[in-house]
Amino acid sequence: MFSLPWNVARWVRWSVAVLLFVGATAFVPRWWCGREGARYYTGDPATVAALARHVAGTMARGVSDSDFTSDSARFRGEWQFGTHQMAALGLLQTCRQHPELRDELRPGIENAIAGLLSPAVRAFDAQSWGEDALDSLDGPYGHAAYLGYLNLVLALDRATFADSRHTALNDRISAALARRFGAASHQIIETYPGEAYPVDNASGLASLLLHQRVTGIDHAAALTGTLECFRTRWRDPRTGLLQQALDHRSGQAMDRGRASGTALAAYFLALADPELARPFFRSLRTHLAGSILGFGYVDEYAAGERGGGDIDSGPLIFGMSPSGTGFTIATSRVFGDRALYVSLARTAYLMGAPVAQGDERFFITGGPLGNAILLAMFTAQPVVR
Amino acid sequence: MKRRSPSLRRILIEAAALVAVHFVLLRILARANLLEHLLAPGADSRFALGVTAVFLLLRVFFFVFVPGWLLVRLWLWATRIRADRT
Numbered sequence: 515m516f517s518l519p520w521n522v523a524r525w526v527r528w529s530v531a532v533l534l535f536v537g538a539t540a541f542v543p544r545w546w547c548g549r550e551g552a553r554y555y556t557g558d559p560a561t562v563a564a565l566a567r568h569v570a571g572t573m574a575r576g577v578s579d580s581d582f583t584s585d586s587a588r589f590r591g592e593w594q595f596g597t598h599q600m601a602a603l604g605l606l607q608t609c610r611q612h613p614e615l616r617d618e619l620r621p622g623i624e625n626a627i628a629g630l631l632s633p634a635v636r637a638f639d640a641q642s643w644g645e646d647a648l649d650s651l652d653g654p655y656g657h658a659a660y661l662g663y664l665n666l667v668l669a670l671d672r673a674t675f676a677d678s679r680h681t682a683l684n685d686r687i688s689a690a691l692a693r694r695f696g697a698a699s700h701q702i703i704e705t706y707p708g709e710a711y712p713v714d715n716a717s718g719l720a721s722l723l724l725h726q727r728v729t730g731i732d733h734a735a736a737l738t739g740t741l742e743c744f745r746t747r748w749r750d751p752r753t754g755l756l757q758q759a760l761d762h763r764s765g766q767a768m769d770r771g772r773a774s775g776t777a778l779a780a781y782f783l784a785l786a787d788p789e790l791a792r793p794f795f796r797s798l799r800t801h802l803a804g805s806i807l808g809f810g811y812v813d814e815y816a817a818g819e820r821g822g823g824d825i826d827s828g829p830l831i832f833g834m835s836p837s838g839t840g841f842t843i844a845t846s847r848v849f850g851d852r853a854l855y856v857s858l859a860r861t862a863y864l865m866g867a868p869v870a871q872g873d874e875r876f877f878i879t880g881g882p883l884g885n886a887i888l889l890a891m892f893t894a895q896p897v898v899r
Numbered sequence: 900m901k902r903r904s905p906s907l908r909r910i911l912i913e914a915a916a917l918v919a920v921h922f923v924l925l926r927i928l929a930r931a932n933l934l935e936h937l938l939a940p941g942a943d944s945r946f947a948l949g950v951t952a953v954f955l956l957l958r959v960f961f962f963v964f965v966p967g968w969l970l971v972r973l974w975l976w977a978t979r980i981r982a983d984r985t
Binding site: 535836869 | 954
């Protein structure tokens, strides 16, 4: 039998070993961790329903301030609010794509909306303004985050269910938001006194565009200026990313274009008007998205810019943004970028650690907020009537 | 002193132990809200952050590097006799 000299055999043996390691590392993790993402992308009913059941179950059990760990009462309140909002959006999107799940998931949607309307959840906004957002709809103050995020849910509920119980409130909030957009000196409504964030205005704008489409009530005159700002003025001149914060008195940028704000705003806008959101998705794709071994990520800042993480982005890992990475999943689905969607979903699988429990499936590092966000992102789709 | 090649049994037991540790940690951590600690750490988050970091490092090693590492060990085990003879 043919045999090699020992030193050649040893060299071949170790060369094959290295090739095996490199090959397996390059292909096995991306295949294994990408299977679930590919199923979410196509809207596989069993995969989506398992996560939706978990989120609906969380809404049924209730989410309170004590479920969150920040030392800041405002941030705990925002996260409690965000959990209900993302849960409602994710469940509504699931119902739109899978009408057979409507009866099962609708109680979860109603629980999420009831949570959004509860005094406990409204408290973070009311404490900042010194007035309740819903009791002061005729007043002049912004309440951009609370009203915009809530109204987007109500408008989507109305677009999804012909017998929505929230149409009157949706009409009242829409009228208040339209009036405030129309009166805003720099087309931006304050989130809190002295604080203005384009991403929060994106939710309000999307809610009005959706309300306009569903009801036929024309908000065009009030929204023209803000729409123009989202198309040009509020975009970073170099990257096209959405500016994270503005001075509401001057309309000048107070922070750069960043992934966390751009990706979340793009998701909101894509629900109502995909063409308005498309340039933001292109900017994210071009300037911030990357991949290592098939695991996608989105940087918080564009190349050449430096900055730290904060409550919006989460802690940055070598510049990678947890929030930006998660939120970009939504627009990659809306705009049919399967490769980016699956690569980001691989990262969500790796870092989120999904587990099955009964007929539910959830991400163990997600908690109530993370799972609600991922359901909303995985199932994102424009509202087409 | 020449190091002995690990037996097939040892390779498989070590791989099974990694799977078991990962699975047990997964089930334990399923009861904790970790994202909140990660994104908005509070005064009581230090322990949760430490556990999360260890778990995620183990998970990255498990999913990204273990398949190749296991394959290499099996390859080296399968070719060890011929290598030892030569």
